[in-house]
Amino acid sequence: MDYTSNPDPNQHPNQHDYEQLETVYAHLDSFTTIQSGTQKLPLGLSIAGGALNSDFENRSEWGKELKNNGNVALYERDFGGGQKIFTFIIWAQ
DSSP states (O other): OOOOSOOGGGSSOOHHHHHHHHHHHOOOSSOOSOOOTTOOOGGGOOOOTTTTTOOTTSGGGSOEEEEEOSSEEEEEEEOSTTOEEEEEEEOOO
16 A cells, blocks of 8 residues: 555555455465354364454453553463463554
């Protein structure tokens, strides 16, 4: 996407932006990271207890704050049994 010190002419994505997004997100393999509660994960992986139904847009679901310098933060949520989720945040200014 186009970035400039004068944002007026770049208020909306153009055709090139959409083409780049299509390139970035096009999957050429059969694996997906999107899972429903009834699907099994490949290679014997499992979703940590409760993680599948968690709302990670809610800060309370991120777990314990490990680091926060005002610009970048790292949170750890421990589900037990050695299963953890780390949430890495870059705060917008």
